[in-house]
Amino acid sequence: MSSSMPLASVASELPGPPPIGAAIRDRRRRLGMTLKGLAEQCGLSVPFLSQVERDLAMPSLVSLTSIAGALGVDMSYFVGSPQQSQIVRRGDDPEHLHLGGSPVVYERLSGRHEERKMEALLITVPPGLASPPTHREGEGFWYLLQGELDVWIGQEHFHLRAGDSAHFDQRHSYRMRNGGEVDVRMIWVGTPALL
Structure with a gap:
């Protein structure tokens, strides 16, 4: 291995947990925090944090503890294996x-x-239930396992049966109604993840 190879290249070749930089960047973005905001909270410089997030620099344990505190997570968040x-x-x-x-x-x-970047739910909708129009960021994917469902996405109307699916941008207004006599069971997968 060349001594001039960047840390990011080395990290991508090594087995084990994902690089710390990506975890820091993803957590910071999820909180809606800028690099400057993180730097102010943990007492480190913006250029250094930028290098850490790109895996071009490795923080000390003391620095990582400060970063974790500013991001509201425990140190194990960056170095531990998921349960x-x-x-x-x-x-x-x-x-x-x-x-x-x-x-x-x-x-x-x-x-x-x-x-996690997405959420997956098994949803059971009782007969006669209708949802109000709603919208949220990200994509939605619905797959019907049982029953029939009327779905409106924007101005379009769709009648879904078991085995049918719908994949759409959830920023458009959407609503649904179970007009049948049996429960609708469906898998919903969407981004971003729910809290």
Whole structure:
């Protein structure tokens, strides 16, 4: 290995956890924090943090502790391995998301690691239920497992049956209605991840 090879190139060839720089950058962006804001909070320079995020410099443990504190995470966030529960979702241990008194049942299918870019849910929509128009950032993908669902995306209307899917930009207004007599069961995958 050449001594002049950049750290980023070396890191990409080594097995093990992803580079620390990408984890810092992703967490900072997820919080909506600028490099300058991070630098002010952790007492490090903007140029140094920029090099760290590009894996051109490696922070000391003291610096990494300061960065972690500014980003609101523990040191293990950058150097630890994800727990099995963050990667594998067991069918006999479902995680249900409860939204007030909503009759819709949401079961999380995706992992629980904080920096996930997407979310996957198994959704059960009871008969007669209609959602109000909504929109959010990112993409949405729906796959019907059971039942029939009317979906409006912008001004377009679609009638989906089991086996049908829809993939769309969620910035456009969308709504749905289960006009049938049985529960609709569908898989929803979307970006960005839910909190």
